[in-house]
Amino acid sequence: MRKHRKRQRQRRGAAVVEFALIVPVMLTFTFGMIELSRMSMVKESLTQATREGARVGVRPTADSADVVARVNEELDIMGLSGATLTITPQVLEQAEPGDYIHVKLTIPISETSWIPDVFSFEVLDIEAETVMRRESTG
Secondary structure, eight states, X not given: OHHHHHHHHHHHHHHHHHHHHHHHHHHXXXXXXXXHHHHHHHHHHHHHHHHHHHHHHTSTTOOHHHHHHHHHHHHHHXXXXXXXXXXXXXXXXXXXXXXXXXXXXXXXXXXXXXXXXXXXXXXXXXXXXXXXXXXXXX
């Protein structure tokens, strides 16, 4: 009977040691997956915002301020800030029907992280771009 109890205590000790060794690896893996999921979600959100901005920008009467307002509206809905917006051509009023309108958003990953300072992504940016043709009035 004593040998059986001694073995149970030894097994419990081994399980505690195994758990202590595995937990940091599993937590790192779990939080890494959360961060990758967040990056994917932000990428889709930026893509949606550029699509909405381009849809506004291709209208014959649209100007750059309309595009900026629509993109900012989408970013606010998604709770994103710190994005850089680039519209080409910069003056939409000069774009002719059939010209391409480029709407591009860039945001640093460090601005979107749910777990700051755990993973170093300072040099990486998330980008999304949409290109559409300007519509004609006729």
